[in-house]
Amino acid sequence: METVKDKVLFEIDHKIDKLVKQIELLNYINPINIGKQKKRFFKSKFTIEPKFKYPKVSFDTFELQRALFALKINDIEDKVVRKLYEDIIYEYSDLVECIDTIGKGKKFYYNSLRSFGSPTEKEVENAKFILHFNNQENTELVPTFNVNETEQKFRDYSRRYDFTYNIKHSDKLSAIAMVLNHNKTLVLNSNHFFTQNDIDILTNHEIGVHMVTTMNGLRNPLKIFSHGFPNNTETQEGLAVYAEFTSNSLNLNRIRRLAYRVLAVDSLSKGYRFSQTFRLLLNYGMKKNDAFTVSVRVHRGGGFTKDYLYLSGLKKIYDYHSKGGDLSTLLTGKVTLEYKNSIDYLIDKGCALPSKYITDSFAENNNTDPTIAFILENLK
Numbered sequence: 001m002e003t004v005k006d007k008v009l010f011e012i013d014h015k016i017d018k019l020v021k022q023i024e025l026l027n028y029i030n031p032i033n034i035g036k037q038k039k040r041f042f043k044s045k046f047t048i049e050p051k052f053k054y055p056k057v058s059f060d061t062f063e064l065q066r067a068l069f070a071l072k073i074n075d076i077e078d079k080v081v082r083k084l085y086e087d088i089i090y091e092y093s094d095l096v097e098c099i100d101t102i103g104k105g106k107k108f109y110y111n112s113l114r115s116f117g118s119p120t121e122k123e124v125e126n127a128k129f130i131l132h133f134n135n136q137e138n139t140e141l142v143p144t145f146n147v148n149e150t151e152q153k154f155r156d157y158s159r160r161y162d163f164t165y166n167i168k169h170s171d172k173l174s175a176i177a178m179v180l181n182h183n184k185t186l187v188l189n190s191n192h193f194f195t196q197n198d199i200d201i202l203t204n205h206e207i208g209v210h211m212v213t214t215m216n217g218l219r220n221p222l223k224i225f226s227h228g229f230p231n232n233t234e235t236q237e238g239l240a241v242y243a244e245f246t247s248n249s250l251n252l253n254r255i256r257r258l259a260y261r262v263l264a265v266d267s268l269s270k271g272y273r274f275s276q277t278f279r280l281l282l283n284y285g286m287k288k289n290d291a292f293t294v295s296v297r298v299h300r301g302g303g304f305t306k307d308y309l310y311l312s313g314l315k316k317i318y319d320y321h322s323k324g325g326d327l328s329t330l331l332t333g334k335v336t337l338e339y340k341n342s343i344d345y346l347i348d349k350g351c352a353l354p355s356k357y358i359t360d361s362f363a364e365n366n367n368t369d370p371t372i373a374f375i376l377e378n379l380k
Helices: 004-020 025-029 034-043 061-069 079-100 106-116 121-131 147-160 196-219 232-246 252-269 274-283 288-302 305-322 337-349 370-378
Strands: 166-170 177-180 185-189
Touching (some): 004 079, 025 079, 025 177, 034 288, 061 079, 106 288, 106 305, 121 252, 121 305, 147 196, 177 196, 185 196, 196 232, 232 337, 252 288, 252 370, 288 305, 305 337
């Protein structure tokens, strides 16, 4: 039965829900002219800096921030819950600042730093440690499937989960696939030809975790489980890559790619331009097309630091689960490992629901690659 105290909480949560439905950073951060700029960059022999264009922001960022800070969070009597909602208001405000400054150089970069941070020296050392392991050529990693064939493979895989979602194709992605949370949509890059390993990774990563947490979040009575807890990116991406590991999809090629991203993000803090990051990645052995993709991911908007969190998140989730930590709590929505006690508290109060959908590959660790296991065990 809902108490008067809970009624105040749900009213504020509902107001936040109405305000932040438009905050989907990935809707605005992906350049709309990647193909054209790639041709220009390659034609210049990697000397002319790309000039990216971005989708127009469809809401008044100032008014949204003003409305967020006008919410009467102090009316939430429960101190634990009030502190969580205070943190959430600041988190959403920072994301609005990010959206407002996309394409505005250092302004965006500093907002990105505030929202996502940047790699520590230890995390950079972890990335370099991974790159000491030489990738072996795998003849099975041949681009075989176009976007329509890949869509069918996603549909086949998804039969194991009792939910439905939309699939769209786009030629304006800097990634090869991503989940849009609020409209339950998987977007596939229509310009990409997928390998079987791509599909194994992406099904476990995008559907097994990102869509699972989307669906669990949407069924929770508190909408913050859907919109996201503070700093949830590290936990969510860590879970998603860990699902690759336990499903035996995470190979050396993939984990090296995550390491490259750390070095690329680190290059931002050193003031590298796009072309300098690109050349850094080439010097570490990355292929030109892959180096361009990673450079776009980290330089889009003016300097997007999110990508180093995949590796740090993986290490945190690996350590947490190795010590017997319950992963199902972290699947209740777009939540954060550091707020696990708050999640348990909300469930105990009857204000949140345990996970209905559980990542398929978390049932058993099917990894058969001793090198990957060795790497994860020895990251600092």
